[in-house]
Amino acid sequence: MYIEGTGHTEGEGCEHVFSSSNELARSTRHANPFHRHQSIEQHFAFWDDDKYAALSIFLRNHYREALADIRTLTAELSAIKDALNLTDADFTRFHAQERKYLDELKQTPVKDHLSIRYIGVLDELTEHQREWDLAREAANRSLVEIHTDSLNDMHVALNQARVRVDMAYSKLQNTEGSAAHLETQLGIDKQWEIGKEASLLKYCSALDDLECLVVMRLFELSKLSLSGTGN
Incomplete structure (x- = not known):
């Protein structure tokens, strides 16, 4: 973000080349190796020729755009600085604040993370409480169901019940x-009571993760021109 010297470059020059070459997938996916290699070589040969032929126009247009942007943005920036009483140091500070804010968005806030973890622990607490109740009930039943004519069976049953209750x-x-x-x-x-709100919170968290993954996948497919290749 905001790498000095890059201007308006988006930093995805290689992706543009790959995006164009991905169009070959429709015609080469069922071709034999020879024709597949031939199509790829011809594609990049034409790509180089087209870009080289348009290089002078490309440089001229971008140079003119850069000069126009410098004139326009310099005037607008001066007007904003005068209107808001800002200095160049303020923009540097704004940049640092924005970077810090975006970095903090990469992770869930600590309080929210602890709250989600707490709800998970409460779920585990309910489950373990149920397991302990079942273990005690099983131990009580084993005392009644043990056959007194076999001391060995009695010892094994009591030991198993004790281990289950202890665990x-x-x-x-x-x-x-x-x-x-x-x-x-x-x-x-x-202590919080686990109800619909807690279940809804977990559902929303899972839904956010799913939405993020779907959007990332769609962006990648669109950027690489793979939306029509069966992926």
């Missing part, structure tokens, strides 16, 4: 500790 309780304790830690960080006095 479930350990998971529950760890999750409770994580929830308490997040509540301290978020300043939560009363």
Whole structure:
């Protein structure tokens, strides 16, 4: 963003070449190797000839555009500086602030990230609480269903029930500790209740991720002229 010396260049010169060559996909995807290579070589040969023939016109037009932009933008910038009482240092500061703002948008704000994590921990807490209840119920049933005529079977059943209860309780304790830690960080006095709002938040987060991926894919296909090649 705002690389000094690049002017209005978008920095995608190679992409323009690739975008044009991708048009060959429709005619070469079913061709044999010889004709495929021949088509590609002819395409780039014509590309070079066309660009070389139009090079002088390209340079002249862009030079004129640059001079016109310098005259127009310099006058507009002077008017803005006078109207808003700005200096050149202010524009440098604005640039730094914009860069900082855009960099911060790359990641979810810390509070939102903690809130999303807290909701996930509450879901885990509910699940582990249910597992612990089931483990205790299974342990109580095992005491009734054990056959007293076999001490070995009784020992194995009791040991399995104890291990299951201990593991479930350990998971529950760890999750409770994580929830308490997040509540301290978020300043939560009363534990949240998982309801429609929490489910909606998770749904919106997943929908945002999906939308971002779809838009990125569409931009790539459009930029590379691959929208009609079956991809």
